[in-house]
Amino acid sequence: MPKTLGMKCRECGEEYPLAPIHVCELCFGPLEVMLNWEEVSKKVSRKSIEAGPPSMWRYHDLIPVEGPPTVGLNVGFTPLVKATNLGKLLGLNNLYIKNDAVNHPTLSFKDRVVATALTKAREFGYDTVACASTGNLANSVAAHAAEGGFKSYIFIPFDLEQGKILGTLVYGTNLISVNGNYDEVNRMCAEAGGKYGWAFVNINLRPFYGDGSKTFGYEIAEQLGWRAPHHVVVPCAGGSLVSKIYKGFNELDRLGLLDGGVPTKMYAAQALGCSPITTAIKNKAEIFKPQKPNTIARSIAIGNPADGHVAIDTVRKSGGWAEDVTDEELIDGIKLLASTEGIFTETAGGVTVAVARKLAAQGRFEKDEIVVLAITGNGLKTQEAVAEHLGKPVLIQPNLTSLEQALNTERLLQSV
Amino acid sequence: MAVNVLIPTPLRKYTNDQEMVSAEAGNIASMVTDLERQFPGIGARITDEQGEVRRFVNVYVNEEDIRFLQGKDTELTDGDNISIVPAIAGG
Numbered sequence: 001m002p003k004t005l006g007m008k009c010r011e012c013g014e015e016y017p018l019a020p021i022h023v024c025e026l027c028f029g030p031l032e033v034m035l036n037w038e039e040v041s042k043k044v045s046r047k048s049i050e051a052g053p054p055s056m057w058r059y060h061d062l063i064p065v066e067g068p069p070t071v072g073l074n075v076g077f078t079p080l081v082k083a084t085n086l087g088k089l090l091g092l093n094n095l096y097i098k099n100d101a102v103n104h105p106t107l108s109f110k111d112r113v114v115a116t117a118l119t120k121a122r123e124f125g126y127d128t129v130a131c132a133s134t135g136n137l138a139n140s141v142a143a144h145a146a147e148g149g150f151k152s153y154i155f156i157p158f159d160l161e162q163g164k165i166l167g168t169l170v171y172g173t174n175l176i177s178v179n180g181n182y183d184e185v186n187r188m189c190a191e192a193g194g195k196y197g198w199a200f201v202n203i204n205l206r207p208f209y210g211d212g213s214k215t216f217g218y219e220i221a222e223q224l225g226w227r228a229p230h231h232v233v234v235p236c237a238g239g240s241l242v243s244k245i246y247k248g249f250n251e252l253d254r255l256g257l258l259d260g261g262v263p264t265k266m267y268a269a270q271a272l273g274c275s276p277i278t279t280a281i282k283n284k285a286e287i288f289k290p291q292k293p294n295t296i297a298r299s300i301a302i303g304n305p306a307d308g309h310v311a312i313d314t315v316r317k318s319g320g321w322a323e324d325v326t327d328e329e330l331i332d333g334i335k336l337l338a339s340t341e342g343i344f345t346e347t348a349g350g351v352t353v354a355v356a357r358k359l360a361a362q363g364r365f366e367k368d369e370i371v372v373l374a375i376t377g378n379g380l381k382t383q384e385a386v387a388e389h390l391g392k393p394v395l396i397q398p399n400l401t402s403l404e405q406a407l408n409t410e411r412l413l414q415s416v
Numbered sequence: 417m418a419v420n421v422l423i424p425t426p427l428r429k430y431t432n433d434q435e436m437v438s439a440e441a442g443n444i445a446s447m448v449t450d451l452e453r454q455f456p457g458i459g460a461r462i463t464d465e466q467g468e469v470r471r472f473v474n475v476y477v478n479e480e481d482i483r484f485l486q487g488k489d490t491e492l493t494d495g496d497n498i499s500i501v502p503a504i505a506g507g
Contacts, residue, residue, distance in 0.1 A: 011472065023502040025426045026461065028472035030503070187476065190501045194425045287471055290483050304481065306503035309471060 001039050004064045007031040007207055010310065020124050020199065022206040030307065031207045033064035037254075044255055046226060049218075056112050056215035062251060064211050065119045071148040072115025074104045076215050080223035080372070085340040086353075090360040094370045096229070097337070098220050100377070101345050106143050106167065107378035108136035108299075108346075109216055109241065114144045114201060116212030121199035127151060130198040132189040134182050134237065134299045135164030136377050141201060142171035153198060155185050160298060163381040181293060183304045202238075210240050210307075217248020220372055227259045228252075230369035231320070233267040233356045235348040235376060236277045237300035239311030242266050245374065246314050265320035267364075268311055269355035271295035271330060271347075274303055277311050278322035288312065296327045296385050297347035299377055321364060325354040331389050333357070334379060344379035352376075417442055419492050421451065422499040430458040439498075444475060445488040447498065462500060463488070474501045 007016045011029025022031055044061045052058025056076025057069050079099045087095035100109040114137070121129055130153040131141045138154045145152035152173040156165070157180060168175050178185045193203045201209045221228050228249040234242040249262045270278040273295030280288035288308045293301035305311065315322060325333070330347055333354030338344050345353070352373050365371050379386070394410050396402040407413045421439050423431050431437055437454070441447035445467060452459030464470055468488065475482045476499040482490045492498070 021426075023426055023472070025429075028426070028461070028470055028502045030472070183481075184479070187474070187479070187499065187501055190424070191422065191499060290481055292484075304474065304503070 001036055003036050003039060003061070003066060005034045005036050008034050020126075020204040022204055030210075030310065033207050033211060035062070035064065041255055044257075046257055049222065049257075056115065056212070056219070059215050059218045062214065062218070063116055064208050065116065066123055067119075069115065069119045070122050071118040071144050072105075072111060075111040075115040076103065077219060078103050080220060081341065081343070083341050083373075086337065089336075089340060090357060091367055092360060092365060092371055093368050096220075096224075096370065096372045097341060097343060097375050098216065098372055099343060099375050100216065101343060101349065101375050101379070105147075106136070106139040107381065108140065109213065109374075109376040110136045110140040111144070112215050113137075113209045113212035114140040117199070117201040117205045117209035118144050118148050118150065120205060120208040121150070121201070122148065124199065126197075126199035128153070128196075128198045130154065130189075130196075130200045131202050132156075132182070132185045132200075133202075134301060135160050135168075135381065136299055137202065138168040138175070139164060139381075142168045142173040142175075145173060146171040153196075155189050157182050157185050157298075161382050161384055163383060164299075167381060182302050183290070183293075186302075186304070186306075206306075210244060213241050213244035214248035214251065216241065216374065217245035218252060220245070221249055221252050221258060224370065225259075226252075226257055227370075228262045228264045229372045230263055231265050231267065231365055231371045232374060233269055233352055233359065233371070234374040235300050235352045236268045236270050236311055237302045237305065237348070239268075239277055239305040239307035239309075241374070241376070242268055243307065243310045243314040246318060264318060266315050266318040267320045267355070267359060268315050268322040269352045270322070270324045271297040271300065271351050272324045272326050273297070274301045275324040276303060277305060277308050278324040280308070280312050281315055281322035295330075296382075297330055297351050299346060299382070300348045300351065321359065323355040323358045325351055325358065329354040331386055334386055335389070337375070338379070343375065345375045346377035346379050346382040347385050348377050349375045349379070350385070417492055417494050417496075419447060419494070419496045419498055421447065422497070424500055424502055426502065427458055427461055427500065430455040430461075441492055443486075443488070443492055444469070444477075444482055444490050444498075447492065448488075472503050474503060475499070476501065 009024035274293035290304040330350035334350035
């Protein structure tokens with residue numbers, strides 16, 4: 001029996017056979033892959049998972065591909081770090097960082113979705129892959145295409161951070177820089193989508209791609225000793241991750257693998273300069289209004305989020321909330337995580353930390369409850385964001401007099 | 417007013433696989449009406465029972481999202497290019 005049975009529209013329930021398609025023909029709602037739960041529940045146990053490799057593929061039975069993984073075999077199973085110092089500052093005794101800033105190989109959670117999408121692309125028989133990206137997805141598709149021997153085409157907005165451009169080109173790909181913002185890149189790619197016979201990971205492979213994110217949730221629960229946390233704060237761009245983490249917890253619960261069910265409240269974090277999802281949640285609006293992004297948090301600057309409705313529904317259903325922060329607050333968030341926990345995250349992570357601080361100040365977390373922050377990307381890729389906010393190294397001559405002088409004039413001894 | 421409408425893949429079975437069609441319309445709402453007249457069945461895919469554009473459908477007039485314009489009342493002029501695009505995922 002196959003593991004994946006077909007696809008189903010999240011909006012209207014219409015079913016389709018398994019294919020590289022992503023929207024419902026009736027209502028344009030997003031399609032999701034249907035797993036064969038009868039088969040899956042016979043196979044999966046805590047033991048079977050714990051016996052698997054130290055990567056996201058320990059959950060292979062729950063990932064919507066048929067055969068074994070062929071691309072990205074070492075992705076995932078990133079550290080869940082107990083953040084004692086940051087927790088103390090926020091008044092929380094059980095604060096954790098799920099640290100995908102050190103995901104293998106391209107230092108963001110996107111490696112999870114790409115490993116899934118490219119394994120599926122090969123099963124569908126594609127030899128060329130593509131994506132529209134705000135940067136992290138570009139890095140990951142280029143790297144995995146190189147590893148898997150695919151040709152690749154990658155579309156980005158022209159004004160991305162240098163680190164994200166270099167970190168794409170280095171793998172040898174066709175990088176196309178579009179004179180527009182991400183939403184414009186996205187629209188153009190959707191129009192081009194079917195034209196060239198490519199596996200567009202976030203268009204025609206989206207249902208498979210999206211479910212790669214479930215592993216972020218599985219890992220949190222397993223690393224907490226098979227329990228779902230009370231609260232998870234997640235940065236939102238297209239809006240998929242927050243719902244997939246929640247889906248991950250609920251699937252483990254459905255299989256009877258969790259102690260204490262899923263008490264989890266999900267929280268959406270966005271930058272104020274691009275906040276269609278958090279604005280809709282805070283205003284209790286039925287639908288979100290697209291925005292024209294204006295923030296340094298470029299990796300999450302999506303003004304017209306494809307899964308915005310799903311994200312809003314998930315946050316509401318779980319009893320969570322949403323907050324947004326200014327660019328100054330997100331820079332402080334990056335510095336705060338670095339100076340308390342020794343973890344250097346990118347702008348989206350700064351948003352998550354700053355939003356968590358706001359939510360904590362609003363009294364949304366009990367001090368002993370388990371709170372997890374989803375840190376999804378690495379700070380070395382967005383150095384421009386903090387470059388002007390960190391001071392400079394103290395320059396001295398290679399002798400003790402110069403050192404002594406510097407320590408005195410810069411008052412460095414007092415701070416040691 | 418004759419406008420050009422780019423039809424997305426999931427709707428091309430209504431337009432005999434034509435990627436680009438022409439419609440006579442003064443605004444987005446009447447464009448949908450004219451498309452339905454030419455290609456029966458297509459209208460209900462784009463708008464709901466209340467005539468509102470479905471929440472997973474994006475409509476652009478000359479590359480601008482109609483939610484930044486006047487929505488379904490957005491006026492059209494001769495030769496405008498309209499795109500109908502399903503929402504796509506991000507990252």
